[in-house]
Amino acid sequence: MTHKTILIVSFCILAHVQTLFSQDAGCPKLRIGVYLNEIFAADTTAGYLNTTHNKNLTASEWAGEIESYILETLNSAGYINLEFFLATPGSNEDMDLEFRFSLYPWTVDGEERIPGYEVKYVDPVTGWEVTEYRAPVYDPQLAFLMYSSLVVCSPCVPLMTYIISIEKTTGTNIYQLIKDLINFYNWPLDMIISKWEAKHQAPARKPQMEISYQKEHLSLLDEEARKMEIYIKVKNCHGKYVYDKFHGQPVYFLKEMERLEYKDDPGNRCQVGFDWGIFSTVFTSEDFGAIGQYKVKKGIDPSIEKPRFKTCGIGNNSLIEVEGKLKILGLELQVDPDRNTVSVGEKTTIQIDLHEVDPDGTEILSCEGREVDVQVTGIVDGTISHESGKITLDEGGVAFIDYKAGENDRKIRIKASFTPQGYPETLTGEATITVRKEEGDFNGTIMYERQVHWEDEAKSTYSTIFKKVDVVENASINVAAKYLRTITDTQGKSELFEAKPLSGNISLSVEKVTIVTDHHGDWTKTVETWQGDKMMDPESFSNILLTIEPQKQNYILQAEIRFPEIEGNTEVTSSEGARYTLDTEPWSVYAGFEYEGRTDGSSVNGHWSKPATGPILVLPSSGLVPGASWNWSMSRAKKSNK
Numbered sequence: 170m171t172h173k174t175i176l177i178v179s180f181c182i183l184a185h186v187q188t189l190f191s192q193d194a195g196c197p198k199l200r201i202g203v204y205l206n207e208i209f210a211a212d213t214t215a216g217y218l219n220t221t222h223n224k225n226l227t228a229s230e231w232a233g234e235i236e237s238y239i240l241e242t243l244n245s246a247g248y249i250n251l252e253f254f255l256a257t258p259g260s261n262e263d264m265d266l267e268f269r270f271s272l273y274p275w276t277v278d279g280e281e282r283i284p285g286y287e288v289k290y291v292d293p294v295t296g297w298e299v300t301e302y303r304a305p306v307y308d309p310q311l312a313f314l315m316y317s318s319l320v321v322c323s324p325c326v327p328l329m330t331y332i333i334s335i336e337k338t339t340g341t342n343i344y345q346l347i348k349d350l351i352n353f354y355n356w357p358l359d360m361i362i363s364k365w366e367a368k369h370q371a372p373a374r375k376p377q378m379e380i381s382y383q384k385e386h387l388s389l390l391d392e393e394a395r396k397m398e399i400y401i402k403v404k405n406c407h408g409k410y411v412y413d414k415f416h417g418q419p420v421y422f423l424k425e426m427e428r429l430e431y432k433d434d435p436g437n438r439c440q441v442g443f444d445w446g447i448f449s450t451v452f453t454s455e456d457f458g459a460i461g462q463y464k465v466k467k468g469i470d471p472s473i474e475k476p477r478f479k480t481c482g483i484g485n486n487s488l489i490e491v492e493g494k495l496k497i498l499g500l501e502l503q504v505d506p507d508r509n510t511v512s513v514g515e516k517t518t519i520q521i522d523l524h525e526v527d528p529d530g531t532e533i534l535s536c537e538g539r540e541v542d543v544q545v546t547g548i549v550d551g552t553i554s555h556e557s558g559k560i561t562l563d564e565g566g567v568a569f570i571d572y573k574a575g576e577n578d579r580k581i582r583i584k585a586s587f588t589p590q591g592y593p594e595t596l597t598g599e600a601t602i603t604v605r606k607e608e609g610d611f612n613g614t615i616m617y618e619r620q621v622h623w624e625d626e627a628k629s630t631y632s633t634i635f636k637k638v639d640v641v642e643n644a645s646i647n648v649a650a651k652y653l654r655t656i657t658d659t660q661g662k663s664e665l666f667e668a669k670p671l672s673g674n675i676s677l678s679v680e681k682v683t684i685v686t687d688h689h690g691d692w693t694k695t696v697e698t699w700q701g702d703k704m705m706d707p708e709s710f711s712n713i714l715l716t717i718e719p720q721k722q723n724y725i726l727q728a729e730i731r732f733p734e735i736e737g738n739t740e741v742t743s744s745e746g747a748r749y750t751l752d753t754e755p756w757s758v759y760a761g762f763e764y765e766g767r768t769d770g771s772s773v774n775g776h777w778s779k780p781a782t783g784p785i786l787v788l789p790s791s792g793l794v795p796g797a798s799w800n801w802s803m804s805r806a807k808k809s810n811k
Contacts, residue, residue: 187778196406198485199362201262203243203255205236206318209273217274217311220803221341236343239270240462242351248359255792265374265484266333267320270350275314275339276736278307282800312341317350321363324488325371325419325481326445333365366483371453375406376482376493378420387465388525395465397495398435402458403480405446410458417452421479424449427467429495434460448479460642463495469596471499471528477584497659498525498533502541502598502709504583504756511574517602519570521585523562536566542586547674547704551558551604553577578604579647581671597710601645609649611666611715611773613803615728617644617675618761621796625784628690638797642758646673646705646731648803650715659752661720676702679756681787692744699737699756699789706733715803717770726766726775726801732758756789762799768789772804 180424192501208214212226218224218231226234236255243253243677256262258269283306292299309759316337323329323541329390340346355361366374379402388394403411403418411418417440424431433441433449439460442450474495481488503522511517521541525533540559550557554571603614622635623715650666657663679699686692705711708733716725734755742748766775781796793799 194248195408198250198252199265200254200263201266201268202254202257203236203240203253203260203268204256204270205232205239205272206258207268207271208232211272214272214274214313217313218343221311221406222343223657234342235272235347239347242347243268243358244359246351248357261485263484263486265316265487266322267318269318269320271316271620272343272798273314273317275312276309276311277312277341280308280310282306282308298548310341312339313343313346314339314348315350317355317557319358321372323481323483324485325372326450327419329372329481330609331365331369334361335490338541345438352568359396369416370405370409370411370413371416372483372487373403373405373411373418373480376411376418376480376487376489377404378402378478378480378489379494380478382495386498387463388498388535389465389469389500389592390525390539391589392591395592396462397477398460398462398580399493400457400460401478401480403453403483410453412453412455414738417454418459419450419481421445421448421450422459422461423447423477425465426474426476428465428497429463429474431729432462432464432478435462436460442611448567450801465497467501467594468497469594471526472497484611492586493495496528498527500524500587500589500596501526501532502585502596504589504598504600505586506572506583506600506602509601510605512675513764516571516573519572519583519600520603521562521568521598523587523596524566532574534566536562538562539566539587541568544584544586545570545581546584546702546707547578548789549575549579551575551578551581554583572602574604576603576606578603579606580645580674580794582674582676603645603647604710606647606649609666610652611648611650611668611669611808612801612806613648613715613773613801614800615646615648615799617646617730617797618642618801619794619797621781622786623781623784632688633686633755635682635684635686636784637680638784639678639680639785640678642675642680644673644675644731644758646671646713647729648713648801650713650803661718663772664717664719666717667712667713668715670707670710671713671730672707673703673705674703675705675735675758677756677758679737690744694742695739696741697739697753699735699753701735703733703735709733715773717768717773719770720767722767723765724773725763725765726773727763728761730760732760754789759790760792762793770805774802776800
């Protein structure tokens with residue numbers, strides 16, 4: 170009756186375990202790597218094994234025999250959700266747990282040599298009757314001691330390779346010893362694992378991350394708008410969110426990003442661990458999961474930033490990585506005149522427009538009440554409703570400035586700037602308005618632009634020299650050429666017109682970077698910069714000479730143009746921490762050229778350009794050089810009939 174009861178109970182336990190493990194369809198079989206970790210005193214123990222089992226195997230052969238029998242015994246135990254295989258100690262094989270064994274030589278009591286007995290006598294001091302029991306003495310019998318250790322594998326940091334159980338037993342027969350250790354002391358193995366997993370939620374089995382965001386996007390407009398919290402919950406294959414006060418599930422947040430600054434849970438709701446390389450370790454909380462915060466630290470343009478998140482679980486290959494998606498709204502500041510060219514006395518309106526922009530290009534009108542700094546230059550005798558200082562934007566994020574061109578105005582520049590509170594970068598926008606004044610016999614404009622962009626690297630035995638050049642020059646010259654004289658020769662008549670002094674302006678941005686790195690890795694960086702916007706000096710001796718050849722329908726344009734100097738600076742830094750500024754020669758653009766083209770006698774239009782290809786020498790002077798382009802348009806003034 171007792172035997173039957175035991176069988177029934179055992180059957181019920183086994184059925185319960187199988188039912189428990191079969192109901193989690195999302196959980197795969199646990200892969201358990203089995204190996205014999207150690208045979209203590211291998212050669213001696215192998216000799217004892219040969220003696221007791223009537224075999225003649227080496228220690229290595231016995232190790233293989235034992236591992237094979239352990240695996241055979243485990244596979245015959247009837248576990249439907251456990252997969253056993255022979256593993257290599259210390260390997261990083263695909264397994265969830267390690268089941269490792271160790272074998273030691275041992276002794277147990279053999280045959281009784283001296284039976285136990287008792288001795289009675291009277292204590293001479295107390296007079297009491299005393300009985301002493303003497304234990305039997307046995308002959309020692311050769312035996313073996315085997316340990317088993319069930320260990321959770323995990324790549325988590327900090328280390329989460331927990332030992333689930335340690336068992337041991339002794340015996341004289343190695344095969345029976347293995348059966349006892351597996352079928353009694355570690356029985357049922359799946360229930361042991363299940364109970365441990367129920368009490369230790371971390372590391373999660375087959376983890377999955379659920380990522381949620383505090384808000385839809387990041388904005389540059391103010392300090393709080395530039396911050397966003399990210400909440401990451403971790404589910405195991407049982408469908409449960411993983412949290413344990415003492416065994417937290419780690420989540421790893423990428424903390425080093427070009428545009429974003431990372432901070433661990435600013436509300437102190439989560440425990441924080443040691444960094445794992447470029448990842449920060451945050452343990453899941455009960456309510457929110459793991460929490461990290463990202464903040465925009467630089468950049469004006471819209472973008473999609475993709476921080477990476479990791480978590481880990483049970484199994485050597487349980488580490489998973491997910492890419493996040495953070496939308497950052499950019500800022501655009503536009504200065505848009507109704508008309509870019511006006512005549513003396515004419516009016517135009519300039520619109521200052523600040524708005525956010527989505528990465529897909531959609532404008533977002535969210536800048537009402539913001540203040541934009543506006544600076545207007547170039548006004549001589551014209552009038553403008555707002556020349557300098559802050560201007561407040563309306564509900565659409567815009568403001569309007571009215572301008573009337575004066576008699577002596579030539580070109581005005583409207584420059585707007587906006588710096589978000591506490592942000593290291595400033596957004597700028599600008600526009601120019603040209604004032605047309607027809608006072609010569611030939612009137613018009615000459616436009617000049619030069620762009621050179623290149624970088625190059627040269628290596629030698631002792632150093633590497635990196636150079637980068639970025640040059641942008643823009644100029645506009647007003648031409649009011651007056652008639653000088655007519656020349657008659659064998660080729661016909663030629664009309665000469667001259668324009669001087671010249672009015673106009675130039676703006677430029679120049680940066681030249683040189684980095685010299687020696688063979689030790691030490692470097693010195695030199696950055697030369699020039700940037701500015703200036704009106705032309707009437708005393709610069711610049712002039713334009715235009716020759717019209719009516720019979721040939723030809724013209725000759727000759728120019729000598731000296732633009733005002735733009736101040737610059739040179740900054741030097743080095744790997745040794747040195748930083749200093751040097752004096753820099755001003756950037757002075759001089760342009761001289763001659764061009765011949767066709768004309769109908771009433772208008773002159775032309776174009777010249779030469780692209781800059783490859784690394785070229787760039788000096789503070791220009792003309793018909795690579796990177797430069799010229800456009801001109803002039804027309805003969807209409808004579809009034811009196």
